[in-house]
Amino acid sequence: MSTTEVGIPVPAVQRSVTKRRGGFLQNYFYFAMALLIPAIVVFGFSFTIGRNLIHPAIPRPTILYVHAAVFSGWLVFFLLQSSLVRTRNVQVHRSIGWFGAVFGALIPVIGVATAIAMGRFDIHALQQKHVEMDLMIPLWDMVVFATAFGLAIYWRGKPEYHRRLVYVATCALTAAAFGRFPTYLLNPNFFYAEYLVETKRPDEAVPYLERALQAPARPGREIADAGRREEARALLERVRAK
DSSP states (O other), rough: BBBTTTTOEEEOOOOOOOOOHHHHHHHHHHHHHHHHHHHHHHHHHHHHHHIIIISSSOOOOOOHHHHHOOOOOOOOHHHHHHHHHHHTTTTHHHHHHHHHHHHHHHHHHHHHHHHHHHHHHHHHTTTOHHHHHHHHHHHHHHHHHHHOOOOOHHHTHHHHHHHHHHHHHHHHHGEEEEEHHTTTTTTOOOHHHHOOOHTTTTHHHHHHHHHHHSOOOOTTTTTHHHHHHHHHHHHHHHHOOO
């Protein structure tokens, strides 16, 4: 029997013995990413978890806390399985593999339910506008996760495919964390606005362009940020002229 990245046992597959190449990158890439992804998530959410989850001014829906627990649990499980592979504890890795398959199947269900619940909360409780635009982001994340994870299970007998697909699926869960990065590190508003304009939705791009214009300059990147603001201003004028 051989094993896969999440530890699902499959019949042994005849493989030719090839010389491994790549050294450190080949041997430690996935384990390093299993450390980096949770670090990105912790860093991103550290800017909002206090006011949005722990001490919110308006109580959040219960499903948001379920979502936080399930998604955090997936990252812990992903790190655990990668650690077991790295330390060659294959038997333990394999024995909990089917738990990972069931756990991963819950992610899109909880993700979609949370996105819808929070969309309603933002509209009715927070009186926010353009919620439908923001809703497409978590829903698309769930499409990417479900597709990559489903293929990972389907190709569980091909470890090289499987572990790459599990990695891609887990990366899809980092979009929300990147979206919470401070603007001096990452300001995605202009790029998303460009996407909306190119996909024939210029009216939806306006609030993102306005946010891009209001973003403060990053230390050491003042010239680049000034140029980006000029691009945002020109695009906003073009959109409003239509």
